[in-house]
Amino acid sequence: MMFQMLFSPITIRQMTLKNRAIMPAMGTKFPKDNQVTQQLIDYHIARVKGGSGLNIVEVTGVHAGSIPSHYLSLAEDRFIPGMQQLTAAIHEHGGKAGVQLWQGSIAVASDPTAQVIVASDMPISPEYTIPGASKELIAELIDCFKEAARRAVEADFDCIEVHLAHNYILHSFLSGGINRRTDEYGGSLENRARFPLAVIEAMRSAMPDTMPLFMRIDAHDDYLENGLTIEEVIQFVKWAKERGVDVVDVSRGNIISSGLKYEVPPIDIPFAFNIENAARIKEETGIITMGVGRVNYPALAEEILAEGKVDLIGIGRAQLSDPEFLNKAKAGKLEDIVYCVGCNQGCYDACERPDIPHITCLRNPACGKEREYQLVPTTEQKKIVVAGGGMAGMEVAMTLQERGFQVILCEASEQLGGQFLLAGMAPRKQEMREAAILKGEQLQRAGVEVRLNTPVTEALLKELNPEIVINAVGAQPLQPKILGIENEQVYNYVDILQNKPQLTGKTIVIGGGLVGLEVAETIAETGGAVTVIEMTDEIAKDLGSTRKITVMEQLYIDNVTTMTDTTCTSITDQGVQVMKDGKEMLLECDHVVVAIGSQSRDFKAIEDYCNAQGLDYYVIGDALEPRRALEATAEGAALARSI
Template identity: 50%
Template sequence: MFDKLFEPIQIRGMELRNRVVMSAMGTHESAESEDGKSVTDKLIAYHVARVKGGNGLNTIEVTSVDAPSAPFGFLSIAEDKYIAGFKKLNDAVHEAGGKTCIQLWQGGLAVASDQTAQILVPNDLPLSPQYTVPAITNERLLDIIDKFGQAAKRAVEAGFDCLEFHCAHNYLPHSMLSGGINHRSDEWGGSFENRKKFPLECIKSIRANMPIDMPLFMRVDCHDDMLDGGLTIEEVIEFCKDAKECGVDVLNISRGNILTAATLYEVAPVDIENGFNVEDAARIRKETGMLTMPCGRINTPEFAEKILEDDKADLVVMARAQLADANFCNKARAGKVNQIRYCIGCNQGCYDSFCASLYNPAIKHITCMRNPGLLEEDTLGLKPGSASKKVVILGGGIAGMEAALDLKETGNTPILFEKSESLGGQFLLAGAISAKKDFKNAVDKMILDVQESGIEVHLNTVVTKEMLEEIKPDALIVAIGSSPFVLPIEGSEKAIVAHDVLSEKVEVLGENVVIIGGGLVGFETAEFLAARQKKVTVLEMKEKALQDLGPLRQITAQFAMAQMPITIETSATVEKIDDHAVVASGKEYPYDSVIMAVGSKANDTSMYTDLGIPTYIVGDCKKAGIALDAFKDAYHAVLEINK
C-alpha cells in the first residue's frame, strides 16, 4: 500500500528506505542537558522510536554552528565537545535501521530568547529606545561562513548520513538573502547578486567539509510573505539553481518569517490548508531540476501518496504527523490507516508549548495532544500492567475515549458510560467550522476506534453508586466534562449558549447577532454564524480578544475575522441584556439574537470521590481548559492504573 511513498530513493551515496522525511522540529529537550545545548537520552529515544516506526530520514532539530550565538534550549554543534553526543544518537538510530540528517543553523534574531546569545542581523535593529542590535560586521559574516564549514566537519565525524543548511524562516542566511530584510549597501547587500553571496558562501563552506558522496539538503522559503521587497518565487528559483551548482542536492520547501504575521506558515495551524507549499515546491522542482520535498500540514498517507503520484515532489515532509504517532509509517505501509493517530494542527503541544518553554522552566519540552508520551518514550510509554483491570469510565468525550483506548491497548477491560446519545462530547463542536475539519475528523475517528476495538459502551446512561457496586471495577475514571457558564446578569435568560449554536440544537434568529465573550468559543461561534450570512458583534471584557488561543491561531483567527462581517469590541463589560440590546460599558448593542460564550465550569465530581475505588478525575471536570490537558490527564490516569 502507498507504493510511491514507501519506494526507496538514492541520493548520492545515501539510500533511504522510503520517501518520508521527518524534518527538524525544535523540542527544547536539550535544555535538560548539562549545558542546555546537548543531546539527551530522551532525545535519542524520541528519534529511535520514529525509526522503529518506519520513518525514512530523521532530521535533528536546528543546531547552532556558532558558539557566541548559540541559545540555551537549542542543540549546538559549534564545539568539538558536542560530537560524542551526536555520535551516540547516530549510533542508536543506525542500529535501529534509520538514517540521520542534522540541520545546521544560525538563528539570527530568533536567538533572542536567550539574553546571553549574540543576535546577528543584516542591519541595525532597534529593539527598544535604549538598545539597537548592531548590524553584523563583514568580519563576522566571514567568520559565520567558516563556522558552517567547521560544523559540517563535526557532523560528518559524528556519523550523520546527510546535512541540511537552514536558509529559511528569518534566520541569518535567509535574512541576508531577502531584499525585504537585507538593506545593506556593501558587498553583501543591495542587488540580488550581492544578497545571494552570503548563503552561497555558507553552502560552499559546508560542501567543502563533506564527503563527495554525502547529500546536502537545504531548507528554503519558496517566497516571502508580508515583507515589502521580499523574495519572489522567481528569485528563489534562481538562487536554488546557484545553490545546486555549489553542491545542494535536495530542496526542503517551506515558508515564513518571524518579522511579520507570516510566521504562522512555519508551523501552520489547522486553519491553513493542508499541503499549502506543494504547488510552489512543484514549480521550483520543475524549473531547477532538483530533488524537492514540500512541508506544511501533510498529515495523511493518502495525501502524501498523491503528491508523489502527481509527480510534484521526490520526497514528502511528514513531521508533526510523526509527533502524533511514532508508528505512522509502519501503520500506513501495512494499510492500517484506521489505527493512525493523526496530527490535527492544533499547535497546542508542539509550537505553543515550545514557545512557553523558552520562558517557563516548568515546561521541559514539547508534547502533543494526540500523543502525551512524546519525548518520554522510555519513561512514560504505554505498557501493559502486571494484571488486566476492569475500569469504568464515566463520560464519552475525548478524555473518556482516550482513556478507554489506552486501557484497551494495554490489556485492560474498559467499560465506557455516556449520559447522552452519542460519543464525542464538546470536541465535536471544535470541528463545526469548515476550516477545522481535521478536528472533526479526529473525533469521528476516535469514535470509530472505540467501536471497532470492542470496548463496551453504554449510551444514554447515568451511572449510579448501585451500578458501580454491581460492576465492582478495579478503578474509576471520571471524565464528565464541563458545562457552559452563563453570566449572572439581568436578562441572561434571553441569551442562548454557544455550544447549542455550534451543535445546531437551536436556531439563531435574525441577521444581527451579539456574542458575549471573545475567546476561542466566541470566535468559532462568530465564524460559524458569519459563514451563514449573519452580522456578528463580539463583546470581550478584556483589552484583547482571543487570548486563550495559541499565538499562531490568534493570527489566523484575526485574518478570518477581518474577512467576515464580524466586529470585535474589547474592554466591553456586559451589564445587562435588554429586550433589544446588550448593554456593555454604557453602550448599547442591538441584537436579533444574543449568544453567551464566556467559558465553561467543571461539572461536579464530588459524588465519586468517596466510593472506596481508585478514582481519577480527568479532562474538563478536573479543570475546564484546553484539549491538550484532557488527553494528558487521561493518558496519565492509564499510566497510574497500569502500575
C-alpha cells in the first residue's frame, strides 16, 4: 500500500481512527438558524465516503446570545436532534465525527444581533468601549462550554475539540497580546490561562472517560505585540494535558492583524509552513499532535508522519477541492487528484463576502452542491464542440464527457489552461500552472477529444457537424484608448507574465488590481524600479483579504511604489501623463505596462453561424464576461449539468 503511515490506524482513548487524515473544522455557511441542514450532511458524507479518518464539524457555538445565524449551535438542547442526524449519517458511511466548540469573541460581529464578548476593554470609538467580560459572564461561559460538551455526547459525537485559537474568546484570554486585564484573569501566563483551563476541566467533567478531547491552539501569535510565544504555548499545552486534553491541533493566525494569512493560508504561503512548530510542541509535551497548514499532497503528509513530526494531519481544503482525495491517494491514483491551489476564492473569501451564499471551490464547483450535482448520464448521444481550453472550457468538456456526450474541445493555442496557465507564471503561483496542466491531462484521460492549435471556424463546424457549440474562448488584454499606447516602450500584462522581459530602469504599471500587482512583482524581481498607478481609491481591491496581505507585503519588500486616485491621460517618450487630485503631472519612466483588465474575445461570426444553422449555442467564463476563475469553473459545471 502507498502511504503506509498516512493510512495506518490510531487509537485515542477508546476512539480508533482508520487513518491519520483529519478533515478539520471549517466554516461553511451551510447551517441555517444555527441548525444542521441536509446540505451540511451531504457535504460531510462526500468526504467520509472519500476516505476521511475523522470529520470535525465546524465551529459550534456554546453561548446562545453570541452565535451568528449561519453557525452551528449546541447552546440549547433543541439543537441535539439535528446534530444526531449529522453524526448518524457520518457513522452510517463508516466515518468518525468530532465537533468543535467555540465562542467567537469579536468574530461574531458580522451578525449585528450577536453579542460581542471580549477579554478586556476594547475601545471601538471615542464614545464607546466594549467592556471586558465580567467574572459573572466568565462563570457563565465555563458552564456554557460544559453544557455544550454534554450535548455533544448526547448527539453521539466520537470526540470534541475546544477552540483556543484565532482571536476567539479562549485565545483572547490566553494571549498577552489581546488580554489586558489587571485581575486574576490577566497579567501572568498562569492568570491568563485560568479561564481556558477552567473551561477544559468543565468540558472534561461532562465527557465520558472513553471520549477524546482535542484542543485547537495557535503555535504562537503573529504580528501581535506581547503575543503568545511558543514557549508559553508549550507550557499551556502541558497544563491542558494534565486536565484531560488528549490531542493538540496546532494552528496559526488571528483576525486582528496580518497574521490572518496563516489562518487560511493562501498560495503565497509555503507548504507545511507550520509543521515544525507542531513537531516542537509534540516533542516538548509528549501529547498526540495534529499538524495543519497547506499539506496538499499525500507524499508530503506521508513524509511528515513518517518522520514522527506529528501523529495526525489536518487535510481541509484539499478535501474541498477533491472529496475523493484520500481514496485516490490510497489507490495510488495521484494523477487523478484535483489539487487545492490555495486560491481561497471559494472557501475563505466566501465567508467574507455576503454575495456568496456558502463556501464552494474553484477546483470543485460541486462543493456544497453534492446532492444536486450528482452526475446524470445523458440519454442522447449529442456531439458537442467546446471552443476554448481554459478552466471554463475544460470543466464543461470533462463533465459532459463523464455524462456520456461526444465532446470535442478545440483550443486555438498550443496548450490547454488559458488564463489559469498565465496566472501560474506570476510569482509564487506555480501551483496554478501545474493544476492547469494536470487538468488538461485528466481531461484527455477521461476521453475528451482535444484539438490544439485549432481555432473554431465556420469551416470546422461544417466539418464536425455538432448539435451544440459552447463558447469558452476567454478574454484578451483590454487596450484602452490612451494617446501613445502604441508606443514601442508599452507592454501589456501577457507580454510580461508570459515572456518575462528584463525591464531595467523605471517602469510604470497602469492598473492596481491583482494582475497589475503581479506584473509589478515580476518586474521588481529582476531589479526594476516599479510604480503602480490605480485610478480608484484602493490598490488590490479585487483580492480576498488573505491574498491581499501576502501580495501587499511582497510589494513592500520589493520597494514597489503605489499611487491611488491616479488616472493615466497619455503616454509619451518621457513617461506617463496622469491626473491626480485635479492636477496634471508627468511620471517619468523607461517602460509602461498596461494591466487594467481584460475584454471578452470576439466570437460574433460563430454565434451568427450557430443561430443561422439552428445549433444550440452557449457562452461561459471570460467569453461571457471577464471575472475570476471561480465563476468560470462554476458556469462550466452548471452548464454541463443542464444540457
